[in-house]
Amino acid sequence: MExxxxxxxxxxxxxxxPAHEVLQTLEDAWLNEKFCPDLLPSQDSYVExxxxxxxxxxxxxxxxxxxxxxxxVHHMELARIRYIITSYLRTRIEKIEQNTAFILxxxxxxxxxxxxxxxxxxxxxxxxxxxxxxxxxxxxxxxVPPPFQDFMSTQQSLVPxxxxxxxxxxxxxVNGVVIEGDRDTxxxxxxxxxxxxxxMQYKPIANLIHDGSVQLI
Amino acid sequence: MDPSEVxxxxxxxxxxxVPNFTNSExxxxxxxVGPFRAGLPVNVPIWMxxxxxxxxxxxxxxxxxxxxxxxxxxxxxxxxxxxxxxMPSEHYMVVAQLLLSAVDDDIPRVEEIRMAVKDLWDVRIxxxxxxxxxxxxxxxxxxxxxxxxxxxxxSVRPLLPHALDFIDRLQKASEGASRRxxxxxx
Amino acid sequence: MSLCxxxxxxxxSIQDILATQEKVPCKFEMQVKHLGxxxxxxxxxxxxxxxxxxxxLWMASVLNSQRPSIAExxxxxxxxxxxxxxxxxxxxxxxxxxxxxxxxxxxxxxCMLKHRESSEISSVLVESFKQRxxxxxxxxxxxxxxxxxxxxxxxxxKMIYHMGREVGSSLYLWLTEGGxxxxxxxxxxxxxxxxxTQKDLLH
Numbered sequence: 001m002e003x004x005x006x007x008x009x010x011x012x013x014x015x016x017x018p019a020h021e022v023l024q025t026l027e028d029a030w031l032n033e034k035f036c037p038d039l040l041p042s043q044d045s046y047v048e049x050x051x052x053x054x055x056x057x058x059x060x061x062x063x064x065x066x067x068x069x070x071x072x073v074h075h076m077e078l079a080r081i082r083y084i085i086t087s088y089l090r091t092r093i094e095k096i097e098q099n100t101a102f103i104l105x106x107x108x109x110x111x112x113x114x115x116x117x118x119x120x121x122x123x124x125x126x127x128x129x130x131x132x133x134x135x136x137x138x139x140x141x142x143x144v145p146p147p148f149q150d151f152m153s154t155q156q157s158l159v160p161x162x163x164x165x166x167x168x169x170x171x172x173x174v175n176g177v178v179i180e181g182d183r184d185t186x187x188x189x190x191x192x193x194x195x196x197x198x199x200m201q202y203k204p205i206a207n208l209i210h211d212g213s214v215q216l217i
Numbered sequence: 218m219d220p221s222e223v224x225x226x227x228x229x230x231x232x233x234x235v236p237n238f239t240n241s242e243x244x245x246x247x248x249x250v251g252p253f254r255a256g257l258p259v260n261v262p263i264w265m266x267x268x269x270x271x272x273x274x275x276x277x278x279x280x281x282x283x284x285x286x287x288x289x290x291x292x293x294x295x296x297x298x299x300x301x302x303x304m305p306s307e308h309y310m311v312v313a314q315l316l317l318s319a320v321d322d323d324i325p326r327v328e329e330i331r332m333a334v335k336d337l338w339d340v341r342i343x344x345x346x347x348x349x350x351x352x353x354x355x356x357x358x359x360x361x362x363x364x365x366x367x368x369x370x371x372s373v374r375p376l377l378p379h380a381l382d383f384i385d386r387l388q389k390a391s392e393g394a395s396r397r398x399x400x401x402x403x
Numbered sequence: 404m405s406l407c408x409x410x411x412x413x414x415x416s417i418q419d420i421l422a423t424q425e426k427v428p429c430k431f432e433m434q435v436k437h438l439g440x441x442x443x444x445x446x447x448x449x450x451x452x453x454x455x456x457x458x459x460l461w462m463a464s465v466l467n468s469q470r471p472s473i474a475e476x477x478x479x480x481x482x483x484x485x486x487x488x489x490x491x492x493x494x495x496x497x498x499x500x501x502x503x504x505x506x507x508x509x510x511x512x513x514c515m516l517k518h519r520e521s522s523e524i525s526s527v528l529v530e531s532f533k534q535r536x537x538x539x540x541x542x543x544x545x546x547x548x549x550x551x552x553x554x555x556x557x558x559x560x561k562m563i564y565h566m567g568r569e570v571g572s573s574l575y576l577w578l579t580e581g582g583x584x585x586x587x588x589x590x591x592x593x594x595x596x597x598x599x600t601q602k603d604l605l606h
Contacts, residue, residue: 019246034218037408053246069274070243073265077245080264083225098408157414163385164409165358165378167370179359182388190359197370199377200359201385217367220577314578335578346544350537372574375407376543376567380536382409383507383559384529390511391525 019053022046023081030088032209035167035216037160037202039095039103040209044118047085054078096121100129101155129155162203168214169197177204223368224315227308228264232316233278235259236269263312267319277320282306283313285326288333295340301364310338310368345369349377358385410562412508418558422508426457428477429466435473460512467516476516478524481506487527494531495538499557506557507532535560543567 029043057078064071096103096117104125107117117125133151141149170192179188179200192198197217208214229247235258242251250261258278261269269275282288282305295302306312313334317327345365352360358381362370412419435450442456450456455477458466466474480486481503490497499506510528514521535556542550543564553564 020248023247057246069238069240069269069272072268072272073243074245076264076268077247080225081246154414161382161408161411163382165381165385167362167374167378182356182358182385182392184356188359195363197362197365198359199362199381217370220574224577346540350540353536354533356533372544372570374570375409376540376563376570379409379563379566380532380539382411383563384532386411387507387511387525387529387532390514391522391529 017049019050022049022053026050026081026088027084028215030084030091032216033088033091033095036209037162037164037166038206039092039099039116039160041114041116042092042118042121043088044120047089047118050081050085054081092121093124095160096125097128099158099160100125100132101152102159104129162201162206164202165199166202166205167197167199167217168205169217170194170214172213174208174213177208179204218371218374220368220371223308223371224311226367227311228267228315229262230306230308230312231260232263232266232280232312233258233260234266234269234275235278236275238274263315267315270319277316279316279320279330280306280312282309283316283330283334285329285333288330288337292333292337292340295337295344301341301344301362303364304366307366308368309366310334341365341369342372345373349373353377353380353384356384407566410559418505418508418562422505422558423461423512424459425479425503425505425509427460427463427479427513428455429458429463429474430455430477431474432471433473460509464512464516476513476518478513478518478520479509482510482513482520482524482527484523487523490527490531494534497531498555499560500555504558507559532560539564539567544571 025046026043029040029046033040057074061071061074103117107115107122107125110116115122132155136151136154137149141151171194173194174192177190177192177200179190180203181187192214205214209216235256236253237255238253239255240251240253242249247262250265251259253259266275266277270277282291287305291302291304313331317331317334320327348360410416410418412422431450431452431454434452437448439445439447439449441458442450442454445454458474463474463476466472467476486502503509507528510524514525514528518524538552539556539560542553544567549568553561556564
């Protein structure tokens with residue numbers, strides 16, 4: 001029997017992106033998200049596309065005989081892909097839960113074409129913040145003197161540390177990354193050769209993740 | 218990152234197997250594999266190779282670098298090189314662990330190979346630890362780590378980044394003070 | 404697999420609360436009425452000018468930041484020159500747990516108060532940590548059991564050490580036992596079971 005599963009490419013909006021590219025994008029996004037102190041733009045369109053692909057595959061697989069060796073192999077691959085997606089989403093939720101107020105505030109400053117949170121995440125973040133606020137008010141804040149009852153002042157301090165150090169690989173040549181000096185050294189400018197690996201602060205290379213020049217490892 | 222996650226990533230690497238069955242190409246989402254012809258070698262991802270081997274549907278062929286003499290040569294090169302040498306595989310340690318434990322009868326001299334890989338790993342890890350110590354002591358917040366594999370980088374995570382973050386915080390605390398000292402000297 | 408962010412003091416951080424609880428000598432530059440009870444050795448109602456009282460850092464920094472400043476913040480013993488010289492001589496042998504549990508965090512807060520000797524203090528902090536780090540690195544990666552000398556670490560060093568040990572152990576396990584499988588969390592398995600049972604109930 002001809003194996004036609006997986007030959008269907010994903011038609012994303014007007015674009016025709018092959019399934020393996022969608023998968024690669026998700027894998028890269030997963031690793032970037034894992035190691036980045038900040039919350040990166042959501043890849044939810046890719047996530048949805050891949051979930052559809054997985055569903056399609058699973059439906060197709062039910063048509064095959066259980067003893068067909070391909071069944072187990074396909075299921076294994078699907079389990080692997082599901083793991084990447086769930087780990088990706090879980091990492092994002094953890095960040096949202098940790099820095100809720102900051103992330104929501106940042107989101108309001110962004111243009112609607114460039115959201116960092118998916119719709120689901122945005123709703124979750126708002127609900128979570130409301131729950132936290134209510135919890136703190138009931139437990140503590142309503143019992144303290146009025147000048148100190150402001151919930152938001154406690155939330156101000158929970159922000160991601162953009163000065164954290166991260167490991168990265170340069171996917172192409174990048175010139176002129178400025179490394180901040182300290183009290184004893186001056187600022188330094190470095191070039192990142194394609195395929196070289198580095199450890200450095202997140203801040204100077206933050207924009208390079210967005211344009212795909214570097215990959216966090 | 219947990220070592221099992223590094224393993225997960227490494228399992229995507231291709232390895233050569235000899236299937237004992239025949240089948241047309243399999244169209245995985247990550248790409249096509251096969252076709253499979255009994256007795257003829259074909260490349261598949263390691264996760265698949267391990268599964269097929271477990272189901273006794275194939276024999277795994279060790280990559281040619283997984284050889285005692287070659288590994289010992291690499292070890293010597295590593296010892297004499299100031300920097301890190303390029304490894305034959307981005308995930309040499311994981312591939313060795315996975316393949317050697319799954320396939321004792323497919324690969325001859327398994328124990329010797331295992332020792333040779335471990336020796337190479339130990340040399341590199343020890344070099345990494347010294348480099349990390351030197352890096353921290355000499356200051357600076359940027360370093361190049363070419364040819365270090367994922368599992369090796371993972372061994373100093375989050376220790377190294379956290380130490381660097383901490384030193385950064387310690388120095389920032391002082392910067393406020395220095396500026397004030399300089400101003401008071403006027 | 405949870406996020407592995409390095410420690411940064413924040414509003415809710417217990418470390419930070421304890422570190423800022425450490426005491427510093429405060430010399431009052433003006434009279435403060437009705438707070439004489441803060442001085443355990445005095446039975447006066449007010450604090451007189453020139454009185455020196457040991458107060459927690461969080462209170463000292465508020466008193467110091469008023470203009471004109473209410474009290475001048477002195478250096479606690481461990482950051483004075485004599486002890487700084489001890490740290491400079493051989494940072495690795497000092498028992499920070501005994502001397503100053505929150506050595507670094509406390510030191511950083513002091514620097515931010517912009518004391519006269521802040522830059523010397525910060526040098527000591529940076530240099531000490533850089534030297535002591537090698538030990539932490541070795542202890543974390545070498546042993547599967549907790550090294551007794553690690554009890555001499557300050558609290559921040561301990562956090563880094565424990566983090567390193569956890570990673571070291573899981574790597575050691577992976578190397579020796581071939582590692583574990585990535586498994587579904589118990590909660591997910593329970594949830595799936597519940598869903599299946601609910602489906603059955605609907606039929």
